[in-house]
Amino acid sequence: MTEQPQNASNTIIRQLFQPRMLLFIWGGLGTVFVLWMSFSAMIPKGKPGPEKTISRDLLTGEMRNFERAFPPRGMPLTPFQGPDGEVALRDFRGKVVLVNLWATWCPPCVEELPSLDALQASFDFDDFAVVAIAAEPRMAKRGPAFFDRLGIENLVLYADPRLEFAGTALGSIAGLPVSILYDKNGNELGRLQGGADWSSAEAQALIRAAIAGQKLS
Numbered sequence: 001m002t003e004q005p006q007n008a009s010n011t012i013i014r015q016l017f018q019p020r021m022l023l024f025i026w027g028g029l030g031t032v033f034v035l036w037m038s039f040s041a042m043i044p045k046g047k048p049g050p051e052k053t054i055s056r057d058l059l060t061g062e063m064r065n066f067e068r069a070f071p072p073r074g075m076p077l078t079p080f081q082g083p084d085g086e087v088a089l090r091d092f093r094g095k096v097v098l099v100n101l102w103a104t105w106c107p108p109c110v111e112e113l114p115s116l117d118a119l120q121a122s123f124d125f126d127d128f129a130v131v132a133i134a135a136e137p138r139m140a141k142r143g144p145a146f147f148d149r150l151g152i153e154n155l156v157l158y159a160d161p162r163l164e165f166a167g168t169a170l171g172s173i174a175g176l177p178v179s180i181l182y183d184k185n186g187n188e189l190g191r192l193q194g195g196a197d198w199s200s201a202e203a204q205a206l207i208r209a210a211i212a213g214q215k216l217s
Contacts (some may be wrong), residue, residue, distance in 0.1 A: 058209060061202040066181075069188040080133055080165045081140065082158050090186065092129050097182040098198075098208045100132040101166050104139075104146060108195030109177040113150055118199035119207065120154040130155055130198075136178065139162040161165050183210060 057084035059066050075089040075097075089097060100116055113132065120130040132155050134143060139159035147157060160166050168179065179198075180191040189210055196203065 001067065058202060058205050061190055062196045062200040063202040063206050066192045067189040073188040075182055076170060078165045078168055080158055080160045083156060091115040092131065093186055094184055096128045096184055098130050099180045100130060100177060101135050102132060102177045103134060103136045106176045106216050110201060112177060112195040112198060113152060115197045115199040117152045117154045120201060123207060128207060131158055133158040133160050133165060135160045135163055135166045181210060189215060
């Protein structure tokens with residue numbers, strides 16, 4: 001009873017390996033390959049350009065602690081509070097964005113805010129936005145007077161009163177301040193933990209490189 005299926009399978013195997021059948025199989029594969037090559041040749045291909053990377057020479061001085069994002073991370077979707085209601089980072093797509101998380105009780109945060117204000121003044125808002133988010137409650141009432149006292153003129157007051165943006169969207173943060181740089185497509189280029197003079201030449205060179213579409217190598 002078991003010999004008939006076995007004999008049938010042996011017959012099929014012998015037929016598959018006959019010269020005529022092998023020629024048919026290889027001929028079919030060759031035809032598929034030729035068609036694929038012809039189709040590929042019809043697709044226009046752009047010339048590969050040089051990869052744009054941000055030179056590590058820029059990461060000196062005030063930017064020496066800037067660390068590239070690896071693996072790349074996208075913009076968090078968690079909303080936060082703006083002057084006219086809830087906003088999210090996706091509302092800034094098309095611009096290079098520097099998110100800065102700060103608080104009034106954090107001396108390094110308060111110290112670097114004027115330099116962030118100066119950085120925003122150095123670039124067109126259509127290309128670049130500093131999104132300084134106060135990670136504490138009651139900033140909607142206290143914030144305007146606090147900005148006036150510091151002489152802040154170019155930054156918009158944003159707040160994360162329930163710490164949802166800081167706590168869930170950006171992962172583990174060792175402390176404030178922290179600044180995260182995103183490209184125009186919403187991909188994180190890197191971040192700097194701690195305070196810095198964002199009006200420095202090194203900071204401005206980093207932002208110019210990001211606006212030019214370069215990525216940190």
